[in-house]
Amino acid sequence: MAKDTSSIGSGGGGRTLTVKLKKSAGRSVASQRWLTRQLNDPYVAAAQKGGWRSRAAFKLIELDDRFHVLKKGMRVLDFGAAPGGWVQVALERGAGSVVGVDLLEIEPIPRAHLIKGDATDPEVQKQALELLGGPPDILLSDMAPNTSGHAATDHVRIVALAEMALELAFTLLPPGGTFVTKLFQGGAEQHLLVPMKKRFATVRHAKPPASRKESSELYVVATGFRD
Structure with a gap:
């Protein structure tokens, strides 16, 4: 049975009960x-x-509803994949092959290849490409560091992860490929946009409705990679 891939509406008219x-x-x-x-x-x-493995699945659903980045038959590489929500969405939307990589163990997902390892490890990258059957058509990164509670420190950490993911995109994507990554708003992320705009035909920002209002996270969707 197919999962419900619609986003959450605010209508309905009923009163929402608050649990205390x-x-x-x-x-x-x-x-x-x-x-x-x-x-x-x-x-x-x-x-x-x-x-769905997590509420984060709806973030990718809403990004795809808006930008149509997931195509049937495509090869999808998901970094920071645990617990597997984005892998599930990619498969549900018709991906041909999906590989999820994370430092944490991911419970098996039918039709997906899951690797416990460091995305920056060349051996892990080689294994991922072999399992995909070729270079990824889209590279997804929802990687996030363990938060410290100090906003400036957390912002630097998430930008560092996004920068690492961008370097991996430059290395692994074929011409025309797509890159989706998470950032935190705070200023330090601006230096990533310059090289991104040089190497991708289109770079867009979005804060999907599933992203909590109090969170400073946003997503960058870059399409049309230029090798």
Whole structure:
């Protein structure tokens, strides 16, 4: 059975009930806040209902609905793939072959090849290309560092990951390829756009509805890679 790949609407007219957690001596304030947010997040509920590995699946769904980057039969390479939501979306939307790479173990996903390893490791890249059956038509990166709670530090870390992903895109994509990556707004990401615009025909920004309003994350969608 196909999954529901529609994004979450705000309509319906019904009243949304807010779940409130009682304070617990065993939970920190940050943990309490996170749990409350998860319980009241419609995307979390929709992901569980639809069989998606995470709410992040809806981010790719919404990006693809807008930019149409996923094509039937294409080869998809997903870096930072755990727990596998973007891999699921790529397969659901007709990808011919999908390889997901992450430092963390990913539970098996039918029809997908999953690698536990470092995306910058040449041996991991070689294995990924062999499993794909050729260079990726699209390289996806939803990689994110462990957050420190310090906004400036977290911004630098996410930009460093995006920069690494861009270098991998330059290395692995064929002419005409597509690159989708996550960034955090904060200024330091601007230096990535200059080389990106030189090597891709089109570079666009988007904050999909599934991205939490309080989050500074946005996504860059670059198409038409020039070798």
